[in-house]
Amino acid sequence: MVVYNIGIVGPEDLATKFKTQLEELNLLNVSINLSIVNQFEDTKKLELSFVEKCDLLCFMGPIGYEIYREEIVPRLKTIPPISLHIRYDSSALYLCLYKLLSKKQGDINLFTPFSIDLLAEKEVKVALEEIDLSPDHYFLIHGDTSYTTEHWANIHEEYYRKGKTKYAITCLTSVAYELQKRQVPVMRIKPTYAAISMTTEILIAKLEQLISNELKTIAILVKWHEADRRPKNRYTFYKQKLKFQEAIINFCEKYEMSLTFENDFKAILYTNQSILKELTKNYKVFPFTKEIEEILGTRISIGIGVGNDAARAEIYANRALKFAEAKHTSTTYLAYQNGSIIGPLNSEEVEPLSFSTHLNNRHLQDIAKKTSLSAITISKLRSLIQNQEHPYITSHQIAEAFDISLRTANRILHTLESYRFAKVIGEEQPPGRGRPRKLYELKLTEE
Structure with missing residues (x-):
């Protein structure tokens, strides 16, 4: 009997809630596993063994999902599992503001202006315009996956300490907890029931597709x-x-x-x-x-x-x-x-x-056309580089991986070098005795 593994990654409260909702569906031949990541940047430390045993991987927010794609996927030695994440949208923002209004007895002036992170600028603007909040009522914080909890918290706190805001609104669990420690008024945006249900439906559709493919x-x-x-x-x-x-x-x-x-x-x-x-x-x-x-x-x-x-x-x-x-x-x-x-x-x-017998990527097609190397050769080279932990390569590695002579491997590298798709970046000494081997850096991606 085939068992399909679903991995859930995110803060404990959201991950547990999502798992409970999935379990209520009584999915057959499905195992649901949690990887609790309360501080989103710790997604970088996600166990590869956990990821590799998953058929489907669901993240409790977009930032963890993006970190996973940037940091974890390139390190995987197997085909990455199907992955998705719960969206934070205007509905979640409305719910957060409704709770704030209730908390402040309906007085909007008690929590505006506020700082808000992670949500798309256009989505925030349109959503707040619908409830008559102008850009003067909020400060949108931009950041990327290189930002840590401390980075996000520092920006929110700076706005608050300088008197520019009265509240911080964040989509990041760890940032909310950090701001609470710093005694900065904060409200955490959580995904709505509708968003969780929609993600559940997408996940089930992906599961059905996976079963069909299997x-x-x-x-x-x-x-x-x-x-x-x-x-x-x-x-x-x-x-x-x-x-x-x-x-x-x-x-x-x-x-x-x-x-x-x-x-x-x-x-x-x-x-x-x-x-x-x-x-x-x-x-x-x-x-x-x-x-x-x-x-x-x-x-x-x-x-x-x-x-x-x-x-x-x-x-x-x-x-x-x-x-x-x-x-x-x-x-x-x-x-x-x-x-x-x-x-x-x-x-x-x-x-x-x-590798492939044909190239869909225009840049790779251009390399093949200029060098007269086959699509299979170009495709194999790209795969060989992707399988390694370092970006350089030697003719001996190509000869061994492609099962060709060293002379042919050298010809491939010299051809790429003559068209500036490869360059020598150093030498390595082989184990034991022998002449140093040239290390090549291949330029198979567009800069």
Whole structure:
């Protein structure tokens, strides 16, 4: 049974409230997990293991969501989960002002002018104009993800201490608590029930989409390369063929896959994406490749295709198989409908390259056109850089990752360098003895 993990990130009160609302829906095969972040900047410290096990990730506000995208997503070694956040809109502002009016017995002069943060300027202006509050009644504070709780609190406090405001209105829980400590009158904007309900509906829609995607048809083409050098003794060949068929049948029986043998050397297996995700450790390694290689003692090529139906899945599996067959060792590649290829799926420790046979990005198209390098090469280079923790690269890394000669890797870098899409930024000494290797910085993104 597949269980879908929903992660909720944010202040304890909001995260708990959102979790309770989700639990009331009695969603089947869903596990809801909390990551309490009371101080929004601590989103940077979000455990990668927590994120990587989530299928859906919901943030209790936009600032934590943006920090996650900037700080956490680039560090992930798996495909990021579907993510969204609760919106703070004019309705939340109205509710906050209503509470202030009630608190001040309807006297608006007791809390205006006020400072307010995070909300969009246009939204604040339109919302306040509807209740006859002019720009003279408020100061809108602008900031970004580099601001800490202290930064936001300092700005609010400065307005208050200088007598420019009588109240601070904030969307940030940690800022509200900090201002209370500093004895600055403050009111915290919280998302409305309607906003939480809308986010819940979006999350459920995303979950349904995820389930639909997980149930996409997967075709796995397994090719045995003994056909290239059939033994002279036909009985030896028959024994090998039976071993191949038995290994395939046992594998399919274990994971409840459909199966057909296209010929003596090629089998087609059918399953769904949720099983594939589990088998490949989140699209990193396909252990069956090595298992069947050890049984037969010959090279095995596997192509996996993802499609809306069996026919389309087979088309993409054949495309992936061509990449696998181009290698001189047993390996597996995965192809999607959008043209992206992932592979080789050889090791759980090594992030496979994700590349495409065509380029949609105009800048990358321009690089390919000027350098005469293929779309696959450019796409692989970008993937290789993204998989690393540092921005530089060597010809040895390219040769190893692309399974090409060092000479070819050097030619690629020299070509990019001649068109100013790469530059030498230093050298590194390889382990042991050997000549220093040039470190290149690639310019594959628009500046």
